[in-house]
Amino acid sequence: MTELRHRGTAEHDLKQQKSEDKGSEAEDKIEKDGGASDSECKADTGVPEVPPPADDTPEVLNKALSGLSSRWKNWWVRGILTLAMIAFFFLIIYLGPMVLMMIVLCVQIKCFHEIITIGYSVYHSYHLPWFRTLSWYFLLCVNYFFYGETVTDYFFTLVQREEPLRILSKYHRFISFALYLSGFCMFVLSLVKKHYRLQFYMFGWTHVTLLIVVTQSHLIIHNLFEGMIWFIVPISCVICNDIMAYMFGFFFGRTPLIKLSPKKTWEGFIGGFFSTVVFGILFSYLMAGYRYFVCPVEFSNDSNSFTVDCEPSELFQLQDYTLPSVLESITGWTTVKLYPFQIHSIALSAFASIVGPFGGFFASGFKRAFKIKDFANTIPGHGGIMDRFDCQYLMATFVNVYIASFIRGPNPTKVIQQLLALRPDQQLHIYNSLKAHLTERGLLAALEEAA
Structure with a gap:
């Protein structure tokens, strides 16, 4: 009896191995051939198909555009919805940085939902115990960690003033780790025989989604608190490039x-690049003159609220620049007045139009891997929220790295805030050390003589 059981197990393992070998051969064939055509997609039998979302174009638009071909109908639907989204974008800018931060959080949650739902559908994991709950629990943990870091970093005075916030800030990382560890233990306890591989697939899927979505949205908020111009200009450059690349590609x-992405063309890519660079320079000029856009978001103890008011730095003050001889001969101008931020905007717009689209290509590859057209059908003609923000996340990382590398310097206000939170003996020790250092360099004596 034991022999028969062992023989049956061996036969089953052999069949499973042959099946896996066939799947591997099919995948290798697809990789060698480039993996793009429909015939190649049919060979990829290892990935279940996700049913395409239904057409959710409003009935009013369907009736109004019924006489047009599908190509022109899609053009008009995308155009109308794009204008509506741009109008909504300007509305939330008007409502201020706190509303922008909440919108970023909402977009992040929706993007996470779209990607994780694809995982559920692809791997048929709806029946796995506790998995949906754990996915959202991990999202909560990661958001608690990142938003707590942001609040502690940018609103230190508010945190130190309130006792509960001060305690949470002091032990923030330990609390975050304890929360994540609880989720990790719950995942291990939820493992079920015959579903181990599937459960680990989805565990990895969840964490990669968190890495892509939550980390990037955290960087977007950091850019926002440096000044809304660092949020608005990069996002606007990506939107401009997306629109202009589509327009140039559609007509030329x-x-x-x-x-x-078979619909992407070199004509659209090049046209989008030049249009975006010009747009970035002009749009930056318009925004750099307003304190509301260039000042960092800070918490004011006097008004007990968040404020956007400061003396603009040199980055946002007009300066004279000498034109190269080639441009001087064309324009007849010797010098031109520009904001230094406009020079930086060239780097931002160039990245948005050259590297930014690769976020879209990455998303296209992801969708083709799982045989879906869009991440969801939230926005008619555009797909899901993730379809609209796939390039924005690469942009957010670049802007954050760019600010840290070329723009941001030591912030005296934050240093003073942290010093005032120390004990009196610690403050006195720092005072004596600083006094000795300034005296040794001869700066303190010069200041006393001047006084």
Whole structure:
């Protein structure tokens, strides 16, 4: 009896191994051939198909555009919805940085929902115990960690003034780790025989989604608190590039750009690049003159509220720049007045139009891997929220790194706030050390003589 059982197990393992080998051979064939055509997609039998979302175009638009071809109908639907989204974007800018932060959080949650839902559908994991709950629990943990870090970093005076916030801030990282560890233990306890591989697939899927979505939205908020201009200009450059690349590609596109996105063309890519650079320079000039856009978001103890008011730095003050001889001969101008931020905007707009689209190509590859057209059908003609923000996340990381590398310096206000939170003996020790250092360099004596 034991022999028969062992023989049956061996036969089952052999069949499973053959099946896996066939799947591997099919995947290798797809990789060798480029993995883009429909026939190749049929060979990829290892990935279940996700049913395409239904057409949710409003009935009013369907009736109004019924006489047009599908190509022009899609053009008008995308155009109308794009204008509506731009109008909403300007509305939330008007409502201020706190509303912008909440919108970023809402977009992040929706993007997480769209990606994790694809995982549920692909791996048929709805029946796994506790998995949906754990996915959202991990999202909560990661958001608690990142938003807590942001509040402690940017609103130190508010945190130190309130006793509960001060305690939470002091032990923030330990609390965050304890919360994550609880989720990790719950995942291990939820493991079920015959579903181990599937459960670990989804565990990895959840964590990669958190890495892509939550980390990037955290960086967006950091950029926002440096000044709304660091949030608005990069996002606007990506939007401009997306629109202009689509327009140039729609009317002039002839040469395919990349196999992952057959509709993308070199004409659209190049036209989008030049349009975005010009847009970035002009749009930066318009915004750099307003304190509301250039000042960091800070908490004021006097008004007990968040304020956006400061003396603009040199980055946002007009300066004279000498034009190169080539441009001087064309324009007839010797010098031109620009904000230094406009020079930086060239780097931002160039990244948005050259590297930013690769976020879209990455998303296209992801969707083709799982045989879906869009992440969701939230926005008619555009797909899901993730379809609209796939390039924005790469942009957020670049802006954050750019600020840290070329813009941000030591912030005396934050240093003073942290010093005032120390004990009196610690403050006195720092005072004596600083006094000795300034005296040794001869700066303190010069200041006393001047006084």
